[in-house]
Structure formats: C-alpha cells, structure tokens
Amino acid sequence: MTGRGRPPLRIGQHGKISRTYLGSGIWMARCRYRDADGVTRIVERRGHPDEFDKHGKLAEDALIEALAKRQTPGAPGQISLDTKVSVLVEAHLEMLAEAGKSPSTMTTYRSAARKLAKFSDALRVGDATPGRLAAVIRSMRAAHGANMARHGRTLLRGALQIAVLDDVLGRNPVAEVGRIHSDRKPQGAPALDAEQLRDLLAALRESQACWDADLVDPITMLAATGLRRSELLALRWEDYDEAARTIAVSGKIARLPGEGLKRLDSGKTESSQRVVALPGFAVSMLAERRGRAFWGEQTMLFPSSAGGWRDLDNFDKQWRRVRDDLGVPEVTSHSFRKSVATLIDDAGLSARIGADQLGHAKVSMTQDRYMQRGKVHTEVADVLDRAISDE
Structure with missing residues (x-):
C-alpha cells in the first residue's frame, strides 16, 4: 500500500502557515498557496520590527492580507487592456522575489518601481504604446538619470510580458523602445600598479587615523584578494584556514528594508562562492589581528566598533576621510579589486584564473565550457607577494 501523501490544495486555498523568527524583533510567515492557474507556490511576508511581537502575529497578519489580495499573473481573464501597468510591475516584482532574486537586487528594483510609478501610474495596458513608454522612460531619465531609467525599462518589459503571456497583447511594446545609453563614459575606480600599491600599504600602516578607524587590516585584505567590499565585511574567522593559508568567500553583507x-x-553570483589563496602579507596581518584584544575576539574578521556587522556605507565614509592624507584621493574600495585583476594580467596569468580569483561568473562561453572552474590559485598569492615585497 502506498502512502496517501499531502492532499492537494484547492485553488485559492493556502496550507499551514509557519512562523520563523529572524531576529531584531522581525518574524517571517510563510505557507503554500494554490494560485488561480493551478500552480502551488510558496508565499511569505515579514512583519514590521516589534519587540512586543513575541510569536510572529504581525507577519501572519501581513501574509493573510497578501493572500486575500493575491492574483496570479497570467491567469486567464485576470488581465485586460484596462489593467494598470503599475499593477503588472508589482506582479513582476513578486515573481522576481519568488524566483530567488537577491534581496539587494530587489531593493534596487523596488526603488526604481517607486520612481517609475510617478510617470506611469495612470498608464493602462491598452495605452502602453512604444511612443508612450518611450516618453515615460525619457521623463524618468531626466528626473533620475540614465541608470535608473534603465531599471525602469527593464521593469516595464517584464511587466508587459505578463500581458503578452496572457494573450492580452500580441507583442511586448517595450521591445521597440530604444536602449538607454549614458551621456558620459563612466570613469570607474582607478587601478594601482605594484609600486603604488606598496606605497599605499606602507602609508596605511604609518597612519594613526587608519589604525583608529580599523582600516589598516581590511584595506590590506582588499589588496591581498580583490574581494568585493560586501564580501570582505562578511568574512568570519571560521572562513580562514590558517594551515592552508586560504579564506573561504561564502557570503556578503547587505542592508535589507525592514531588517537592517x-x-x-x-x-552576487554563483561564482562568488569560492576559496582564495592568501599571500604572505595577508597571513601575517591575520596572525597579528587574531592576537589583538576585541578585534581578534569577534565572530567576523572586520566587525564594527560595537562588535556587529560593519556597515558598507560607513566603511566607505571612513575610507574617504583618510585617502586624501594617504595621497590617493581617487582610490575607492573597488580600486583594489581592479588592481588585483591588473597584476594578474601583467603576470601573464589566464583570464580564467582572474575570474576564479575575483568571483566573476563568465570569462567567455568557451572558457566556461571547457576550462575547470573554482580552483584555489596559489599563483595569484605568489604574484601579490612579489608585488608588495618588491623582490
């Protein structure tokens, strides 16, 4: 006799609601829900931070309210030419979130959606001609710049594709709206050569202001690895393998709405999960840091002064305050990433090695298919050691 298994939900019915405590007074409620198209999906909502909400009732209330309003994008008859485009934008955002888009990406898209709504709130699907949509994008660009306009175009395309799939529109009108190009070429962060990098690290260690702000060690790690700043500040002591002289890059720091x-x-990508070999000067820095009071006693390698995760923006502000005195007024945290990439290239190492070191998703289709990925490249650590020691 076979087991009966879980009984199927009826359309419009939800399963058992579970509550999970996320910390800082925030709960998440989630359940299975069978949409009008017959597909059962996981739906979740978070409650507002509230120290008096001991059992997650606010999160469950938010979830029940969302289920009451829920409509499945693409379900026959739910979309018409009179449907507001802003409704489809919200539906598209929900689909992106359920598909697993990162919280930081969703924060960017939701910010763009709020700005887009100012120019398209009255627009309905039947009004969404290429000319009208182009006017919306032009207005968004004039008010918020080319980058935000690009996000707006992406959201409109995804939203109106829902109407196409529901057979309300025969084609996606956004496809005929030209792509947005920036008026000026981005300058980007400057890269440092080996001599400049040596001089900067020497000046860093001589700066009392940098020691006071705990910038010496994290900047040294950036120069030694080329990590993204969000990856750098997510490093924990458990990620460090002293014997192997490697650090595991396994997460990132982000500020999430309602969660902090x-x-x-x-x-950032699947390739971001990697193990990086450390040059000798980084190993020495970590050995010294591990023996220091407070800094070597925390869970994370580079905590805030209060012992929690270090804020990305605060870290950048602290760096901007000292870089003029260090003689590098234009150097950003991203400059170290570009510097490592430049040193790898100058040493004649392959682009595949560079991509593995920096956690890039692709070098080219050929390399992705035919070259092994995810290796620990000790030769990169050797290159950085030679660059810094000037041997």
Missing part, C-alpha cells in the same frame, strides 16, 4: 544589516549566505 544582514549577512547573506550567498554572493
């Missing part, structure tokens, strides 16, 4: 600063156990 969090460590996410996922990187």
Whole structure:
C-alpha cells in the first residue's frame, strides 16, 4: 500500500502557515498557496520590527492580507487592456522575489518601481504604446538619470510580458523602445600598479587615523584578494584556514528594508562562492589581528566598533576621510579589486584564473565550457607577494 501523501490544495486555498523568527524583533510567515492557474507556490511576508511581537502575529497578519489580495499573473481573464501597468510591475516584482532574486537586487528594483510609478501610474495596458513608454522612460531619465531609467525599462518589459503571456497583447511594446545609453563614459575606480600599491600599504600602516578607524587590516585584505567590499565585511574567522593559508568567500553583507544589516549566505553570483589563496602579507596581518584584544575576539574578521556587522556605507565614509592624507584621493574600495585583476594580467596569468580569483561568473562561453572552474590559485598569492615585497 502506498502512502496517501499531502492532499492537494484547492485553488485559492493556502496550507499551514509557519512562523520563523529572524531576529531584531522581525518574524517571517510563510505557507503554500494554490494560485488561480493551478500552480502551488510558496508565499511569505515579514512583519514590521516589534519587540512586543513575541510569536510572529504581525507577519501572519501581513501574509493573510497578501493572500486575500493575491492574483496570479497570467491567469486567464485576470488581465485586460484596462489593467494598470503599475499593477503588472508589482506582479513582476513578486515573481522576481519568488524566483530567488537577491534581496539587494530587489531593493534596487523596488526603488526604481517607486520612481517609475510617478510617470506611469495612470498608464493602462491598452495605452502602453512604444511612443508612450518611450516618453515615460525619457521623463524618468531626466528626473533620475540614465541608470535608473534603465531599471525602469527593464521593469516595464517584464511587466508587459505578463500581458503578452496572457494573450492580452500580441507583442511586448517595450521591445521597440530604444536602449538607454549614458551621456558620459563612466570613469570607474582607478587601478594601482605594484609600486603604488606598496606605497599605499606602507602609508596605511604609518597612519594613526587608519589604525583608529580599523582600516589598516581590511584595506590590506582588499589588496591581498580583490574581494568585493560586501564580501570582505562578511568574512568570519571560521572562513580562514590558517594551515592552508586560504579564506573561504561564502557570503556578503547587505542592508535589507525592514531588517537592517544582514549577512547573506550567498554572493552576487554563483561564482562568488569560492576559496582564495592568501599571500604572505595577508597571513601575517591575520596572525597579528587574531592576537589583538576585541578585534581578534569577534565572530567576523572586520566587525564594527560595537562588535556587529560593519556597515558598507560607513566603511566607505571612513575610507574617504583618510585617502586624501594617504595621497590617493581617487582610490575607492573597488580600486583594489581592479588592481588585483591588473597584476594578474601583467603576470601573464589566464583570464580564467582572474575570474576564479575575483568571483566573476563568465570569462567567455568557451572558457566556461571547457576550462575547470573554482580552483584555489596559489599563483595569484605568489604574484601579490612579489608585488608588495618588491623582490
């Protein structure tokens, strides 16, 4: 006799609601829900931070309210030419969130959606001609710049594709709206050569202001690895293998709406999860740091002065305050990433090695298919040691 298994939900019915405490007074409620198209999906909502909400009732109330309003994008008859485009934008955002888009990406898209709504709130699907949509994008660009306009175009395209899939529109009108190009070429962060990097690290160690702000060690680690700043500030002592002289990059720091600063156990891309070999000067720095009071006693390598996760923006502000005195007024945290990439290239190492070191998703289709990925490249550590020691 076979087991009966879980009984199927009826359309419009939800399963058992579970509540999970996320910390800082925030709960999450989630359940299975069978949409009008017959597909059962996981739906979740978070409650507002409230120290008096001991059991997650606010999160469950928010979830029940969302289920009462829920409509499945693409379900026959639910979308018409009179449907507001802003409704489809919200539906598209929900689909992106359920598909697992990162919280930081969703924060960016939701910010763009709020700005887009100012120019498209009255627009309905039947009004969404290429000319009208182009006017919306032009207005958004004039008010918020080319980058935000690009996000707006992406959201409109995804939203109106829902109407296409529901057979309300025969084609996606956004496809005929030209792509947005920036008026000026981005300058980007400058890269440092080996001599400049040596001089900067020497000046860093001589700066009392840098020691006071705990910038010496994290900047040294950036120069030694080329990590993204969000990856750098997510490093924990448990990620460091002293014997192997490696550090595991296994997460990132992000500020999430309603939750504050969090460590996410996922990187920018799948390739962000990697193990990086450390040059000798980084190993020496970590050995010295581990023996220091407070800094070597925390869970994370580079905590805030209060012992929690370090804020990305605060870290950048602290760096901007000292870089003029260090003689590098244009150097940003991203400059160290570009510097490591430049040193790898100058040493004649392959682009695949560079991509593995920096956690890039692709070098080219050929390399992705035919070259092994995810290796620990000790030769990169050797290159950085030679660059810094000037041997």
